[in-house]
Amino acid sequence: MKPVVALALLYLVLIQPNHPQAMTWGALAVFPLELPVIVATLIALGRSWAGTALRIALVAVLWAVAVLKLADFATFTAFNRGFNLMVDYHLAPAGWMLAKGTLGTGLAGLALAAGLLGLLALGYALWWATGVLAGLPVPRLARPVALALVPLLLIPPVAEIGAARGVWVLPENLRPPGAAFTARVGLERVEQAIAARVDLARFQAAAMADPMRGQTPLFDRLGGRDLILIYVESYGRSSYENPLYAATHTSTLRTAQQSIADTGLAMRSGWARAPMVGGQSWLSHGSVASGMWLDTQSRYRALLASPRRTLFHFAQQAGRRSVAIMPAHVLPWPEGAYFGFDAIYNAPDLGYRGQPFNWVTMPDQFTLTAFERLELSRRDRAPLVAQVVLVSSHAPWVPVPEMVPWDAVGDGRIFDQWALSGDPPEVVWRDHDRVRDQFRQAIDYSLRTVGAWAARQGGDPDKAPLILVLGDHEPARFVSGTEDYDVPLHLIGPPDLVSLFDGLGWAEGMLPDPASPSTPMDALRDLLLTRLGSGASAGPDTQASAYTPQGRAP
Structure with missing residues (x-):
C-alpha cells in the first residue's frame, strides 16, 4: 500500500498546474513523463549513499518547483504573468500587507501559518515517498536493469520538452503519451534567471542614454x-x-x-x-x-x-x-x-x-x-x-x-x-x-x-x-x-x-x-x-519608447 501512496504523491506533485485555467480535472489525466525516470533511478540506487544523495537533491528540486508553481498560480491570478524569482521576491511582504488589509491580521496570520506548515508537510511527504520507493525489496538483478533503463526512459521527457519549446517538431505517431511539465518549469526558471540578468544589463545601459538631457527651454508653453x-x-x-x-x-x-x-x-x-x-x-x-x-x-x-x-x-x-x-x-x-x-x-x-x-x-x-x-x-x-x-x-x-x-x-x-x-x-x-x-x-x-x-x-x-x-x-x-x-x-x-x-x-x-x-x-x-517645451525634441516619433525590451506587455 505504501508504494501506491508514494507513487500517487509523486504523480500529483509532478502534474501540479501553475496557472488557474489549468486547474481542472483534466489535469489529472496528464501522465508525468518524469515519473518513470524518478522511480527507476530510486530503485537502481536504493538506500546506498548515492541513493540518499539523489533523494536529497530530488526532494529539494521537486519542492522548489512546486513552490514556484504556487507562486506562478498567485502571480497569474493577480498580474497575468508567471513568477520571476529574480525580480518578484519583494512581492512576499507586499502580499502580506494586502492580506492584512483584506482579511485582517488574525486571519492573514493563520493563512500564512497554514501555508508554511503545508510547505513543510510537502517536503516531509516527498522525503517519505522517495524513501519508500528507494527501499522497495527487489530482486538482485532488478537494480542494474533499472539503471540501464534510465537513459531510455529519459528519451520521452526530453523529446516532449524540446517539442514544447519549439526546438524540434515530433511526428504525431512519435509524440510521448504525457508531459514533462515539472522539468520544463524548472528549466524555464533557470533560463529566466539568466535572461533577467542580461535584460537588467541592457536596461542599465539604456538608462544612461537620455535624449532629453541638455534640452531647453522646457515647460515654457505652460x-x-x-x-x-x-x-x-x-x-x-x-x-x-x-x-x-x-x-x-x-x-x-x-x-x-x-x-x-x-x-x-x-x-x-x-x-x-x-x-x-x-x-x-x-x-x-x-x-x-x-x-x-x-x-x-x-x-x-x-x-x-x-x-x-x-x-x-x-x-x-x-x-x-x-x-x-x-x-x-x-x-x-x-x-x-x-x-x-x-x-x-x-x-x-x-x-x-x-x-x-x-x-x-x-x-x-x-x-x-x-x-x-x-x-x-x-x-x-x-x-x-x-x-x-x-x-x-x-x-x-x-x-x-x-x-x-x-x-x-x-x-x-x-x-x-x-x-x-x-x-x-x-x-x-x-x-x-x-x-x-x-x-x-x-x-x-x-x-x-x-x-x-x-x-x-x-x-x-x-x-x-x-x-x-x-x-x-x-x-x-x-x-x-x-x-x-x-x-x-x-x-x-x-x-x-x-x-x-x-x-x-x-x-x-x-x-x-x-x-x-x-x-x-x-x-x-x-x-x-x-x-x-519649445526647445525640446525627442525625434520624429514621440510615441516611441526610450527602452523597449523583449517581452513587453502586448
Whole structure:
C-alpha cells in the first residue's frame, strides 16, 4: 500500500498546474513523463549513499518547483504573468500587507501559518515517498536493469520538452503519451534567471542614454500654469469594455464632461499602455516619470541607482516646484528622493484625522482637498509639476465613501460614517461577484471625485492647470475580465494647452475612442516635455519608447 501512496504523491506533485485555467480535472489525466525516470533511478540506487544523495537533491528540486508553481498560480491570478524569482521576491511582504488589509491580521496570520506548515508537510511527504520507493525489496538483478533503463526512459521527457519549446517538431505517431511539465518549469526558471540578468544589463545601459538631457527651454508653453498628474488606482480599459462596469463609469464620465466644459476647460481622452496589471503601481508611476519601461522590480531598482532624470528633475531645471501627494505611504518614502521632488506628502503629512477605509488611508476627496490646502493655495509659489496618487479605488474596495460638499471636508472626520459601514473585506471577498460590484462602486467614486475636482479648477484660462488623469493599471484579471494592459488617460485644461496635444488620436471629451492608439507609459515623459517645451525634441516619433525590451506587455 505504501508504494501506491508514494507513487500517487509523486504523480500529483509532478502534474501540479501553475496557472488557474489549468486547474481542472483534466489535469489529472496528464501522465508525468518524469515519473518513470524518478522511480527507476530510486530503485537502481536504493538506500546506498548515492541513493540518499539523489533523494536529497530530488526532494529539494521537486519542492522548489512546486513552490514556484504556487507562486506562478498567485502571480497569474493577480498580474497575468508567471513568477520571476529574480525580480518578484519583494512581492512576499507586499502580499502580506494586502492580506492584512483584506482579511485582517488574525486571519492573514493563520493563512500564512497554514501555508508554511503545508510547505513543510510537502517536503516531509516527498522525503517519505522517495524513501519508500528507494527501499522497495527487489530482486538482485532488478537494480542494474533499472539503471540501464534510465537513459531510455529519459528519451520521452526530453523529446516532449524540446517539442514544447519549439526546438524540434515530433511526428504525431512519435509524440510521448504525457508531459514533462515539472522539468520544463524548472528549466524555464533557470533560463529566466539568466535572461533577467542580461535584460537588467541592457536596461542599465539604456538608462544612461537620455535624449532629453541638455534640452531647453522646457515647460515654457505652460507659462505660469501648473501641470498636475493624477493617478486613479486600478482604472483600466475594463471600465469601458466590461458590461459589469461600463454603464456606470461612462455615465459618470459624461456627467463630468459636461460640468468641466461648463467651466471653459477643454478635454481629450486616449489610452496609455501600463507595464503590468493587478498591482505594483509604482512601476507605472516610475515609467511615466523616467521614460523607461519598468515592468519588474529589478528595473525599478536599477533606475533608482542610475543618473536618469525624471519629469520632475526637468521641472526643477525649469524653475518649477515639484511635489508628490502619496496618501498610500504611511511611512517615509526613501525612493522618493531619487525622483526629484521638492516636497513629498505621505499620509501623515496630509492631515487626515478620520478613520481609514481598511487598507485605504483616506478618501480621494480629502487627498485632493489637502493638495489644494498644502500647495495650490500657497502664495508667491513657483508653478507646479505635481504627482497626485489617489487610492480610494485600491483593493479591497470596501467600504466606498460618498462625496460631501468640498467646503465640508475639513480634517476628514466627516467620512467616518462610511469608513466603518457595510461588511468587512473578509466577508465580501468570499464572493467574487460582490468583489466586482465593490470595484465598480470604488472606481465610480474616484471618477466622480476627479471630475468634480477638475471642474473646480476652471473659470480662468490664465490660471487653470493642465491636468493629466490616468489609470495606473488594470485590477486582477478575475475582476477586470479582460486581457488588456491599456488604461484611460484624460487631458483636461485650458483650450490653448490641450490643443498642444492634437494629432495623437485622442478623442475630444472624457470618453476615449476604443480604436485610438495606445501610448506606452514610458513614452509619456518625453511626450509631455516635447509638447510643453519649445526647445525640446525627442525625434520624429514621440510615441516611441526610450527602452523597449523583449517581452513587453502586448
